[in-house]
Amino acid sequence: MNSIGIYIHWPFCEKKCPYCDFNSYVKQNINPDEWVNSYCKAIDYYKNYIIKRPIETIFFGGGTPSLAPVYVIEKIINKLYKEYVIHPNIEITLEANPSSTESAKMKDLKRAGINRISLGIQSIRNNNLIFLGRKHNVNDAYHALDIIANNYDNYSFDLIYGLPEQSLDDWKLDLETMLPLAKYHISLYQLVIEPGTQFHKMWLNNIIKMPDENQLADFYNLTNEITIKNEFRHYEISNYCKIDKESKHNLRYWRYQDYLGIGPGAHSRFYNYTKISDCININDINNNIISKNDINNNIISKNDINNKNTDFSTRIATIDHKNPEKWLQSVKKYDHGINDIEYIDCDIAKKEEIIMKMRLLNEGIEINKCSISDSVLKELKDLDLIKIQKKYNIYDKNYGKKDKKNNLCTKLNFNKKENKNVINVNNKISNKIIASNSIKGNINNKILKIDSMHDNEINDDIFYIMVTDRGSAVLDFVIEKLIK
Numbered sequence: 001m002n003s004i005g006i007y008i009h010w011p012f013c014e015k016k017c018p019y020c021d022f023n024s025y026v027k028q029n030i031n032p033d034e035w036v037n038s039y040c041k042a043i044d045y046y047k048n049y050i051i052k053r054p055i056e057t058i059f060f061g062g063g064t065p066s067l068a069p070v071y072v073i074e075k076i077i078n079k080l081y082k083e084y085v086i087h088p089n090i091e092i093t094l095e096a097n098p099s100s101t102e103s104a105k106m107k108d109l110k111r112a113g114i115n116r117i118s119l120g121i122q123s124i125r126n127n128n129l130i131f132l133g134r135k136h137n138v139n140d141a142y143h144a145l146d147i148i149a150n151n152y153d154n155y156s157f158d159l160i161y162g163l164p165e166q167s168l169d170d171w172k173l174d175l176e177t178m179l180p181l182a183k184y185h186i187s188l189y190q191l192v193i194e195p196g197t198q199f200h201k202m203w204l205n206n207i208i209k210m211p212d213e214n215q216l217a218d219f220y221n222l223t224n225e226i227t228i229k230n231e232f233r234h235y236e237i238s239n240y241c242k243i244d245k246e247s248k249h250n251l252r253y254w255r256y257q258d259y260l261g262i263g264p265g266a267h268s269r270f271y272n273y274t275k276i277s278d279c280i281n282i283n284d285i286n287n288n289i290i291s292k293n294d295i296n297n298n299i300i301s302k303n304d305i306n307n308k309n310t311d312f313s314t315r316i317a318t319i320d321h322k323n324p325e326k327w328l329q330s331v332k333k334y335d336h337g338i339n340d341i342e343y344i345d346c347d348i349a350k351k352e353e354i355i356m357k358m359r360l361l362n363e364g365i366e367i368n369k370c371s372i373s374d375s376v377l378k379e380l381k382d383l384d385l386i387k388i389q390k391k392y393n394i395y396d397k398n399y400g401k402k403d404k405k406n407n408l409c410t411k412l413n414f415n416k417k418e419n420k421n422v423i424n425v426n427n428k429i430s431n432k433i434i435a436s437n438s439i440k441g442n443i444n445n446k447i448l449k450i451d452s453m454h455d456n457e458i459n460d461d462i463f464y465i466m467v468t469d470r471g472s473a474v475l476d477f478v479i480e481k482l483i484k
C-alpha cells in the first residue's frame with residue numbers, strides 16, 4: 001500500500017533570525033506536557049484517513065525541535081509506532097541548531113528513535129553568523145557536528161550563500177572545508193529576502209544590499225562545480241548528496257507524494273483512501289497487510305479492489321492553525337489542529353505536481369502527466385532550460401573526477417542498450433526496476449550504478465521533462481512557463 005510521511009512542527013526558537021519567515025516564535029513558559037498530549041491527540045485524529053498505510057518518514061521541523069525536551073520527541077515517536085504501520089526502513093529526522101544544550105541531547109535523541117539529524121550550521125565564519133542573527137558561533141558548529149558524526153550514520157547540515165559582501169573565494173573556501181565533513185548529504189541555500197522579515201525591512205531601507213542576479217548565478221554555478229568535484233550529486237535545487245542518500249522525507253514533497261503535517265502552520269497533502277482501493281495491491285490482502293476485517297467492515301469493498309481502473313481517490317490539502325495557542329485550543333476542542341481543509345481538483349493537483357517535481361534535477365515530471373503544449377516545450381528546450389529523456393541516470397565510477405583532458409565526469413545519460421544490460425545483471429528484475437533498489441552492475445568493465453527511484457516503478461516507455469543545469473538557475477521562470 002502507498003506509504004506516507006509525517007511532519008511534526010515544533011514552533012519555538014530561542015531567538016527569531018532576521019531572515020526567517022518560518023512559522024516560529026520565541027516564547028518562555030512552554031508547557032511540554034500540554035504540547036505532547038496535543039500532538040498525540042492530533043495523531044489519533046488521522047487514524048481513519050490513513051488506515052494501514054506504512055509510515056516511511058517522520059520529520060521533526062520547526063522552529064527548533066531540538067529545543068523540545070527529549071521525552072516530547074520520544075512520546076510522539078512511540079505514539080506513531082503504537083498506532084500506525086511503520087515501514088521497516090523508516091527515516092526519522094530532527095532539525096537541530098548547534099547550541100551546546102542541543103548538542104548534549106544528541107545521544108538521548110538517538111535512543112528516542114531519531115536516526116537522522118539536519119543541523120543548521122549556516123556559516124563557518126563568525127561575522128556571517130552574527131549578520132544572520134544566529135545564536136551559535138563557529139566552534140559550537142564544529143562541536144555539534146563532531147557529536148552528531150560520532151552518534152549518527154545519517155546526517156546533513158545547511159550552509160547559506162549569497163550574503164551581502166560575501167566573495168566567491170570565501171564561499172569556495174567554506175565549501176571546500178565543509179564538504180569533506182558532510183558524509184552523505186548537504187543543503188546549500190541561497191539567502192533570500194522574504195517579505196515580512198527583519199532583513200526585508202533593512203533591504204527596503206538600503207541598510208543591506210544583496211548580490212545581483214549575475215553574482216548569484218556565479219555563486220550557484222560555483223556551488224555546483226565544487227559539489228561535483230567532491231562527488232556530491234545535485235539532486236534538488238538546494239540539496240546535494242552521495243548516491244542513494246537523498247533526504248527521504250523531503251523527497252516526498254518534491255515527488256508530490258503523501259504526507260501529513262501536524263503542528264502549528266503545518267500543511268498536508270494526501271489521498272484519502274478510506275473506503276477506496278485505488279492504491280491497493282491484491283498481494284497486500286494475500287500477505288495479510290490488509291486484514292479481512294477491513295473488507296468486512298466495508299473500509300475497503302471487494303468491488304473497489306476488483307475495479308482497478310476506478311479512481312475513487314480525493315487529494316486533500318490541510319493547513320493547521322498557525323498560531324500556537326489557537327492550535328492547542330483547536331486540538332483540545334476538536335481533536336485536531338486543522339484550520340483549513342481543501343479538496344484539490346485535478347488541474348490544481350497537476351500544477352502543484354509540476355511545481356514540486358521540477359525541483360528534482362534528475363527526475364522531473366512524466367511528460368504524459370502534464371498537458372504542456374509542444375511549442376512551450378520546444379521553446380524551453382531551445383533555450384537549454386529543459387531536457388526530455390528517460391528517467392534513468394547511470395553514474396560512472398569516475399563521477400566527480402577529472403579525465404586526462406581535465407573534463408569533470410558528471411553522469412552518463414540513459415542509454416537503452418546499456419540499461420538492458422544492467423537489467424540483465426540483476427536476476428530479480430525483468431523489464432522494470434522497483435524503485436527502492438539501487439542496482440550495481442559490472443558492464444564492459446565499468447562499475448555503473450542506477451539512481452534509486454524510491455517508491456516508483458520505472459516504465460520503459462515514459463519520457464520525463466527535467467530541468468537542465470542552466471534551467472535550474474532560473475527555475476521560477478521555467479515553472480511559470482510550464483504551468484501557464
Ligand code: SF4
Pocket residue numbers: 012013014015016017020021022024062063064097120
Ligand atoms: S532558528 Fe531556524 S526556524 Fe528559528 S528563527 Fe532561526 S532560521 Fe527560523
